[in-house]
Amino acid sequence: MILRDRELLPLARIAQIAQDRSVHRAFGWFHLHEPRLRAWQKECVAIPAPPFGEATRAAWFVDRMNELGLANVHIDAAGNALGLLHEDDGTSPVVLLSAHLDTVFAAETELDIREDESLLIGPGISDNGAGLAALLAIAAAMRHAEIDPAANILFAANTGEEAEGDLRGMRHLFKGSPFASRICGSLALEGAGNETVVTRALGSRRFRVEITGPGGHAWTDSALPNPIVILAQAISELAALKLPSRPRTTLNIGEIRGGTSVTSVPQSASATFDIRSTDANQILSLEVRLYRAVEDAMLAIPRSHRETLKATITLIGDRPAGELAPNSRLLASIHAADRHLRLRTEERLGSTDANIPLSLGREAVAIGAGGLAGGVHTTNEWHDTRGRDLALRRVLLVLLDLCGYAGINAAECDERS
């Protein structure tokens, strides 16, 4: 009997999907193809992908997606490598499965990938080599097992997740791309882990403040306003603020630059500010305080001199906050898949590609791509890939539950914007 009850309990939905014969074939594919996954992972991670330099790795992905027989494979306007599970009408809902291409490492970093028994070692091997390998694994296993869910799947190896990238690949997918209004639910494969899932998106806004003035000689122009002093005043006003611990909110002053020499009144001074909070309102109010602190420091300068000064505040990073609703279909689905696989769900707070959909009220998580990892963001990064097929089974079950499969209806696609 095929159950078509929309209210079918999550555990029953997952059990029904897991019983399906094609799903079993996909699970078998994961189990048998670990050497294939390791080979893909090593090959992919050996291609440099610094922020804003992901094109070669994206092109490699396009080749793999074509080999796997995905449809409509292309690079989009943001440099994302995209492919669909099968051709479609161009308007129906899709579920997004993504993994970011970029690393934190500069282009000249030596990408020497080594193997030591079950370990893979090298920069970016788990973040996000693990996610990228899992993306190909899910596509390959679904193609092999001829799994055809109700909603199509958009596979994306996306750009711009790490620091300066400012989530531009994801931002484009949800705001500018022709897929933007079609995406119902998304899973971002992120690093290692069999039980991890990021359900709360840590928001951040980053600014550069620059004060410029005429500058001059330390002795003869000593009456001129000093940009370093003005900036220092703004910084000390901000540093004295009491920030809430609930919702946790932080302000970091990360860099400071300025001046020419010890004997000059500086012509400019600048500093960068990183504001983070689990609550978007806290970010906004701290941003207002930043503007006010700069204004206060400028107003402290006599009017006659103020005209020669300029303060510029530039937004240099913006990661919106958000949270997956506790009663969402996606969260219920993850918990059910984890119970089915006897995993303990580890819900986390993080700053990931899921920030963009979560901030738009869409159902999304970042999810572990399997195995264990350490040394992330260092050149000694390692990934122990043992047991990753468990994580791949988990991702496939959740994905199929979102898409609708084996008599299960697709997740409702509400709050499309």
Ligand SMILES: [Zn+2]
């Ligand atoms: Zn990452």
